[in-house]
Amino acid sequence: MKSVAILLAIVILNFLLIRLAPGDPASVIAGEAGAADAKYIAQLREQFGLDKPLTTQLALYVGGVVTFDLGWSYRNQRSVADMVGERLPATLLLTVTAFIVALAIGIGLGVLAATRVGTWADSLVTVAALGFYATPLFWVGLMAILLFSVNLGWLPAFGMQTPVAMPFGDRVVDVARHMVLPVLTLAVFFVAIYARLTRASMLEVQDMDFVRTARAKGLAPARILRAHTLRNAILPVITFAGIQAGQLVGGSIVVETVFAWPGIGRLAFEALLQRDYNLLLGVFFLTSVMVIAFNLVTDLVYSLVDPRIEVGS
Amino acid sequence: MREFWQRYRRNKGAVVGLAVLAFIVLIAAAAPLVYPASPWEMAGAPFQRPFGEFPLGTDMLGRNILSGIVHGARVSLMVGIVSTFFAVTLGLALGALAGYFGGVIDDALMRFTEFFQTIPSFVFAIVLVAIFRPSIASIVAAIAVVSWPPVARLVRGEFLSLRRREFVQAAVVVGETHLRIILGQILPNALSPVIVMASLMIASAILLESALSFLGLGDPNMMSWGYMIGASRSVIRQAWWMSTFPGVAILITVLALNLVGEGLSDAMNPRLARKGRA
Numbered sequence: 385m386k387s388v389a390i391l392l393a394i395v396i397l398n399f400l401l402i403r404l405a406p407g408d409p410a411s412v413i414a415g416e417a418g419a420a421d422a423k424y425i426a427q428l429r430e431q432f433g434l435d436k437p438l439t440t441q442l443a444l445y446v447g448g449v450v451t452f453d454l455g456w457s458y459r460n461q462r463s464v465a466d467m468v469g470e471r472l473p474a475t476l477l478l479t480v481t482a483f484i485v486a487l488a489i490g491i492g493l494g495v496l497a498a499t500r501v502g503t504w505a506d507s508l509v510t511v512a513a514l515g516f517y518a519t520p521l522f523w524v525g526l527m528a529i530l531l532f533s534v535n536l537g538w539l540p541a542f543g544m545q546t547p548v549a550m551p552f553g554d555r556v557v558d559v560a561r562h563m564v565l566p567v568l569t570l571a572v573f574f575v576a577i578y579a580r581l582t583r584a585s586m587l588e589v590q591d592m593d594f595v596r597t598a599r600a601k602g603l604a605p606a607r608i609l610r611a612h613t614l615r616n617a618i619l620p621v622i623t624f625a626g627i628q629a630g631q632l633v634g635g636s637i638v639v640e641t642v643f644a645w646p647g648i649g650r651l652a653f654e655a656l657l658q659r660d661y662n663l664l665l666g667v668f669f670l671t672s673v674m675v676i677a678f679n680l681v682t683d684l685v686y687s688l689v690d691p692r693i694e695v696g697s
Numbered sequence: 698m699r700e701f702w703q704r705y706r707r708n709k710g711a712v713v714g715l716a717v718l719a720f721i722v723l724i725a726a727a728a729p730l731v732y733p734a735s736p737w738e739m740a741g742a743p744f745q746r747p748f749g750e751f752p753l754g755t756d757m758l759g760r761n762i763l764s765g766i767v768h769g770a771r772v773s774l775m776v777g778i779v780s781t782f783f784a785v786t787l788g789l790a791l792g793a794l795a796g797y798f799g800g801v802i803d804d805a806l807m808r809f810t811e812f813f814q815t816i817p818s819f820v821f822a823i824v825l826v827a828i829f830r831p832s833i834a835s836i837v838a839a840i841a842v843v844s845w846p847p848v849a850r851l852v853r854g855e856f857l858s859l860r861r862r863e864f865v866q867a868a869v870v871v872g873e874t875h876l877r878i879i880l881g882q883i884l885p886n887a888l889s890p891v892i893v894m895a896s897l898m899i900a901s902a903i904l905l906e907s908a909l910s911f912l913g914l915g916d917p918n919m920m921s922w923g924y925m926i927g928a929s930r931s932v933i934r935q936a937w938w939m940s941t942f943p944g945v946a947i948l949i950t951v952l953a954l955n956l957v958g959e960g961l962s963d964a965m966n967p968r969l970a971r972k973g974r975a
Contacts, residue, residue: 390811392814394816396813397816399826401824404828405827405828514710514952514956518948519902519944519948520904520907520923520944520947520948521908522911522923523926523940523944523948526933526944527941527944529935534937612906622757623754628819630814630817631817631818631819633817635819635822637912638819638912641912652823653912656912656913656914659827661827664823672820673816674815675815679815682701
């Protein structure tokens with residue numbers, strides 16, 4: 385229910401932004417058609433409903449969005465929904481993989497650091513997390529290209545697949561090889577955050593009474609770690625991961641731009657270059673929807689890890 | 698104050714961070730003296746390697762990269778500080794109102810905050826800068842608009858707990874106005890976590906600015922680190938130095954700010970600091 389309200393608010397915000405964007409569609413089309421006389425523009429304005437009151441236009445717009453109509457890209461002469469729709473799978477592949485990788489590595493490193501407080505492993509994780517937390521994603525990507533593709537030649541730097549025909553099995557390997565650098569680049573910033581958070585949270589939980597009780601009962605350390613400490617320490621990490629879904633999706637714009645990954649982030653960059661505001665706002669809408677979806681999923685995961693929380697409450 | 702410094706000094710990283718930050722501020726202030734010529738101007742032959750005629754080489758248009766970094770420091774720091782100032786002011790105002798008055802006002806303001814926290818902030822910043830045309834004002838405004846929600850939530854929490862404390866109740870009984878209680882009684886006691894958060898926000902604002910100008914949304918009249926990396930990334934195979942050095946500048950600045958933020962946090966909240974270090 386809350387998600388629906390936020391979604392509606394995003395649609396309204398998007399509508400207001402479209403109204404603010406420079407150049408109304410009628411004069412843009414008229415300009416491109418080479419005919420800028422007032423009568424033609426007036427006719428176009430009527431055709432697009434731009435002469436109607438603002439509330440009617442809003443109703444039309446909301447009605448359009450409900451039926452997946454996100455407007456028209458005048459530069460590309462295509463519907464925005466089609467353009468973002470065909471780019472969505474690539475972005476989902478990138479962000480979801482990076483999200484899982486970041487959680488796995490981040491929690492792993494955090495546990496490693498917390499169980500070895502004060503050792504060199506702890507210091508290394510802490511320093512690395514501090515460093516990557518301060519590094520811009522696009523620069524990490526460029527440096528990764530420089531090292532792993534230009535100098536070492538291990539991995540491809542651009543695109544999602546090699547543009548030649550190949551059997552399905554080879555194609556999977558090919559895409560996986562193209563994914564390594566973008567996924568790691570996007571993940572590294574979040575690894576830093578999750579590692580720091582897990583470490584701090586583990587240290588806090590380790591001192592609690594129930595952990596001491598488990599130890600006094602004579603449980604194996606590995607079991608205490610898994611069933612008692614980590615299970616509780618992981619909760620704030622999941623909460624935070626949900627809050628940060630927006631940053632993950634935003635980061636994908638930069639990463640896709642660096643690696644020429646054919647997703648909606650790259651599309652946003654192209655829209656910027658072409659000053660295609662309708663397309664840009666379509667991307668904004670879709671990424672907002674992605675964030676809401678991410679949040680719902682983390683709520684679900686949270687209720688699995690902590691059964692005391694009910695979904696939707 | 699002396700006691701505060703004593704506690705700050707215990708965090709070695711924070712002291713280093715402060716020294717580095719002071720150096721960067723100095724460089725930014727002295728930029729017009731060190732390199733009086735515009736960083737956009739051609740200084741020598743293009744594609745010169747570093748450690749030759751120019752310490753960090755030249756870019757594909759023959760511009761001096763070190764000059765660009767020195768002038769870029771001004772833009773980065775300025776955008777970081779000004780946008781954080783506006784974001785903190787907005788967050789303080791909304792968070793204070795929500796936490797102090799509670800009830801319907803709190804509900805409404807928190808829904809509003811939640812909405813801004815849900816929409817993907819970087820994409821929203823891109824949209825805002827693109828629609829209002831890239832300029833230093835639109836960049837600062839966009840960063841402030843997407844950064845205030847965490848401040849509002851933090852301030853609201855502080856106000857909620859301080860609101861019930863005896864000294865605030867006493868002020869209410871004495872008949873002080875709401876404004877006086879908010880500004881004079883509660884705010885000073887709620888400020889220290891906000892200061893810590895602000896120092897970390899300057900760091901993320903600098904990262905955000907660099908990402909915007911990397912995508913070509915920088916102010917066309919101001920040299921910035923993100924722009925330098927974005928402009929030279931197509932020649933990265935031939936000229937690694939053009940995109941490497943500005944990135945190092947961003948990394949060092951943001952790292953220094955984060956270290957200072959942690960040091961401030963330790964110094965203002967010594968009980969928590971010991972716990973975190975265990």
